[in-house]
Amino acid sequence: MPMSAHFDIIVIGAGIAGASVAAHLAETRRVLILEMEDRPGFHTTGRSAATYEPNYGPPPMLAFTRASRDFVVNPPPGFADGPLLAPRASLFLEAEGQQAFTETLLKLGAGLEELTGRQAGNIYPVLREGYASRFFLDPNTGDIDVDLLHRGYLKLFKSRGGQLLTNATAETIERIGGKWRIATPQGVFESAILINAAGAWGDLVAKKAGVKPIGLQPKRRSVGVIPVDGIAGAADFPTATDVAETWYAKPQSGKMIVSSADATPVDPHDAYADDMAIAEGIERLMTATTIEVTRLDHSWGGLRTFAPDDSPVIGYDQHAEGFFWLVGQGGYGIQSAPALSRTAAAMVMKEKLPQDVMDAGLMLSDILPNRFQ
Numbered sequence: 411m412p413m414s415a416h417f418d419i420i421v422i423g424a425g426i427a428g429a430s431v432a433a434h435l436a437e438t439r440r441v442l443i444l445e446m447e448d449r450p451g452f453h454t455t456g457r458s459a460a461t462y463e464p465n466y467g468p469p470p471m472l473a474f475t476r477a478s479r480d481f482v483v484n485p486p487p488g489f490a491d492g493p494l495l496a497p498r499a500s501l502f503l504e505a506e507g508q509q510a511f512t513e514t515l516l517k518l519g520a521g522l523e524e525l526t527g528r529q530a531g532n533i534y535p536v537l538r539e540g541y542a543s544r545f546f547l548d549p550n551t552g553d554i555d556v557d558l559l560h561r562g563y564l565k566l567f568k569s570r571g572g573q574l575l576t577n578a579t580a581e582t583i584e585r586i587g588g589k590w591r592i593a594t595p596q597g598v599f600e601s602a603i604l605i606n607a608a609g610a611w612g613d614l615v616a617k618k619a620g621v622k623p624i625g626l627q628p629k630r631r632s633v634g635v636i637p638v639d640g641i642a643g644a645a646d647f648p649t650a651t652d653v654a655e656t657w658y659a660k661p662q663s664g665k666m667i668v669s670s671a672d673a674t675p676v677d678p679h680d681a682y683a684d685d686m687a688i689a690e691g692i693e694r695l696m697t698a699t700t701i702e703v704t705r706l707d708h709s710w711g712g713l714r715t716f717a718p719d720d721s722p723v724i725g726y727d728q729h730a731e732g733f734f735w736l737v738g739q740g741g742y743g744i745q746s747a748p749a750l751s752r753t754a755a756a757m758v759m760k761e762k763l764p765q766d767v768m769d770a771g772l773m774l775s776d777i778l779p780n781r782f783q
């Protein structure tokens with residue numbers, strides 16, 4: 411066997427969830443990450459819209475995202491060789507019949523500024539007159555450099571002695587003699603603690619381990635990329651969305667991404683874009699704005715995975731000793747990762763939870779797996 415087969419903790423999945431929690435735990439424990447693909451980040455982590463939006467998500471994700479702000483604005487020295495967050499405001503538009511969504515936005519939202527139509531038009535000159543009746547600006551949002559954030563955690567993990575194995579699908583998982591024994595094409599590995607950070611495959615990993623699944627549902631989201639040549643100032647447009655989240659668009663790398671915010675339930679797989687969903691996103695963008703889309707540059711699809719109540723599932727399984735859930739990050743797993751991973755690591759180690767995250771409003775009962783058991 412090429413490496414030690416015994417670890418304190420084995421993490422299944424090298425997406426943002428697995429990489430970030432493992433980086434914390436490797437400070438004091440021998441940690442192995444098993445990743446089934448030939449590189450980390452191949453699935454959902456590499457396919458996000460890369461937005462930091464502290465007013466987006468269910469209450470636990472709002473708490474994690476808000477408590478992650480300091481980290482993404484000011485990462486520790488040496489974590490990343492560039493900024494993790496580039497400020498970009500978000501503009502929420504209330505279209506016809508969407509009053510109820512505005513109420514929810516205002517109830518959970520913080521720091522939103524209501525604008526007049528004229529002010530909104532100044533910030534988003536392509537906004538079509540008459541499309542929306544109310545306009546809200548969130549000035550505290552931005553674009554996250556997902557690759558830098560993810561690589562930063564993996565670098566930290568390795569610098570602390572952590573080991574990452576790719577092409578290492580956890581094929582069978584057994585509990586033997588008080589340890590998890592995990593067989594992969596690259597060898598058999600053992601640890602007292604197993605962290606299930608397998609994203610869309612979270613329930614399948616649980617089933618392999620003989621643990622009752624949560625009822626996770628991967629939902630496909632499709633993103634199209636359109637050229638914006640000839641639209642003055644497009645690179646500086648805010649992220650724009652309607653309050654009902656039936657479409658969003660934001661500038662990215664000299665182009666613009668657009669989505670109909672589709673959320674189609676699917677089985678875990680290597681996701682691809684749904685052309686119809688992209689066509690709908692483009693149509694809604696053209697209804698809301700004066701942008702004329704004549705060509706699609708490229709597109710991608712990804713899986714956002716949700717627990718039945720849409721909140722993440724973080725904590726030890728009540729019935730399977732040493733089996734720790736870290737799944738159900740939905741569409742918020744990047745923006746929340748810094749605080750979520752600190753909290754998860756403290757829970758793995760059975761230490762006091764970070765006070766700043768609790769102060770941001772986290773209710774432990776909202777994230778524990780026992781709410782489904």
Ligand SMILES: Cc1cc2nc3c(=O)[nH]c(=O)nc-3n(C[C@H](O)[C@H](O)[C@H](O)COP(=O)(O)OP(=O)(O)OC[C@H]3O[C@@H](n4cnc5c(N)ncnc54)[C@H](O)[C@@H]3O)c2cc1C
Nearest residue numbers: 423425426427446454455459461580609712742743744745
């Ligand atoms: C289109 C889209 C837009 C999004 N936009 C945003 C956004 O703007 N902001 C935001 O915060 N979030 C966003 N998200 C959500 C975010 O990307 C996810 O919440 C996050 O990436 C989930 O990370 P993860 O590590 O749980 O999953 P993944 O990145 O999928 O990682 C799970 C890993 O587990 C591995 N694995 C599975 N089974 C096994 C096994 N048996 N053995 C070994 N390895 C295994 C997989 O190969 C995979 O690499 C978006 C998602 C999508 C799809």
